[in-house]
Amino acid sequence: MSSSILTPDAAVEPLRSASDSPTNNAQSNDAKRKPTSKIFGWLAATWRFFVGVVLCQHLLASLLVVGWTNRIMRRRVLYEWWRGSPSRSTGIGFPEFLHSDSRFQAAAALPHWIGPEEQTTTGWRWCRSLVDNAMRGIAATANLCVIVLPGAVLWYYAWVLGWTISFNKVYEQSHLGALLGFTGIALFAAAMLYAPIALARQAFTNSPAVFYQWKFNWRLVRYGAWGHARLAALFAVLALPLMVIKVAPYFVGHDPAFQEFSTEELAAWLRGYYFWTGMILLPLFLLAWRQAAKTYARAALVMSRLDDQRGNSRWQSSWHAAERQTLHALGYSSVTVNQPSPVWLPRRVAGSLSTACGLAVAWAAWSVLSLQVFVSQFFNYVPGMGWLNPPLVILPYLRYLPPGLVD
């Protein structure tokens, strides 16, 4: 008996090697001929990065950066799947794979900000990247907010309540502030156990609805528990420089030299500070979410392979068409076994324990990330956004001008 979980629902043929496919060969050669000089490539990438830094200076514009990052995440998923695919072993390179299908071609280069990646596009599509970045950014941020904001709102409220209790000396209720704060941290950490994988999946499929496939996404999280722990730890580490960036202006502002500055000069200085530190923020944001994409991609591979081997077809319909077709195109669906192999009980228990440990570590790391928000607020209090937008998680926006310097 033969079983296959990733049955293609469209006529998508697995890739053959470049030498077997005249079309792919031509595209590949074209890809080899077309790339302009490396210098031009670097210049273009630098320019796109610079635009990203500029966009990080405005709250709404940073939505575009989220969308742009979303598309980079998609590319990362494709890369991970290609890297471990049977197709790769047959000699198909990553660029060839991307050029083999019109759906993947856009991922061949760093996403554009405004115009389409394909040069032949006409009509309204001249701004396709802009629309795509905006739509993806809005969808990703909205979904993240749904799941992450409850915890963030709770810790914001807990902080305000705590100070209000202290100010009004209602110490008999002082446990409320701490309780709500810890609940907020726990909620945030729990949400972040789920959100990165779900968002990476949304990024790959470009379908906001997959974010809410709770059981399926959670299964992915469990299959990549230790990968997720590494991801959470990476977020916690990458958030450290951002914490320093946020806190530093408070201390820098004590320099007597600033006493000679006018309000306009102070505002200009702070804007400049946040612009230059944006050059740190953006790469960290990209690095963190690229890793999320990698974690999702690997978990998806593990899950599909295991389901395939075990003949478990229960989740077959839960895969998004884009996932099924891509995995099939890369030859994953050809992984078949004659009989579902029985899983030895102790091994299964050990596996469950390992998953639980991985998730516990991840949860702890996400808690550390949320504690960093408290620490940074302790040193440089920023009402509202300081609580609701951890810049590595939701919007890459780290720019706090105090009320006295605005306008």
Next chain:
Amino acid sequence: MLIGDAAETGHGQGTLNLLTGKYDSYTDAKGEFLGERFEAKVPTLFEYLRRAYNIAQHETLVINGEDRTQEEFYTFSNHHLFGAEFRSNVLSLYRYKVYLLEQQIAANKLGWNEQTLAEKRDELQKMRSLDYRTQQPGQSPEIDQFWARWRNYYGDSGLVNPRGDRLLTELSIRALQQLRPRLMMVNYNDCDYVHWGNMAHYTQGIATMDAGIQRIVNAVEADEFYRGNTLFVVAPDCGRDTSPFAAVPCQHHFNSRSSREVFALFVGPGIDRGKIVDRKCEQIEVARTVGQAMGLTMPHAEASILEEAFA
């Protein structure tokens, strides 16, 4: 007015600067991290005053906030010629709780069983142990009488009496009427609840403090015992940060320049009305100036006297 570079810009240190007239480096007596249980090495104003004029304990008072128990014990120094024998007394919610628990255990009208009584005794012992430098627990009998009247009026619940700085004002006014203090320090602190939070707490706290001072001044003016012979001094224990890049630049623990910049307001007989002393001077000069007004010599204080303050 500045806090000298040798001093930390904390509440405890600032309070001791104002009381001793000397900058010193302080560490927590129990070695606790961020603890502010400091012990002055040179005499406080209370000790100088009591020793000079043989004034009773309850006539020198610290009115303290309920969440600053560490400052309950700045009532005397470790100086071998002064110390506990010349200590001042404290009025605070903590002290009232100690008094109340003593009374409740003694009378046991609440019908506590042996186990509960034992627990309450332990609780009382813990509360008393905060005052570890004094052999005899409790304060002057006059203070106990004060608390008896307070209890009679506000009851045992703690939910009827005012809280925060309004409580300090209430305690101060009752103390003026019942204990007739000669030197009283009121540690207002509502405006400190702004460090990392709501900026409105700062201005609201100042308004509460302002209203409290007005009530105290009115009470003094209405009392023949104090009228015309009472000196008011308003002095912060530290300043606040003024980083222009912060939404709430109200911390003070980082020893920034602005957290060292303070002021002192002197009002009363012998003080030049409306005079502004616009020169650099030290926070510790407040102690020497108050001492001068009371005719005290303060040999262990290192500050000079703000001569310009006097008419």
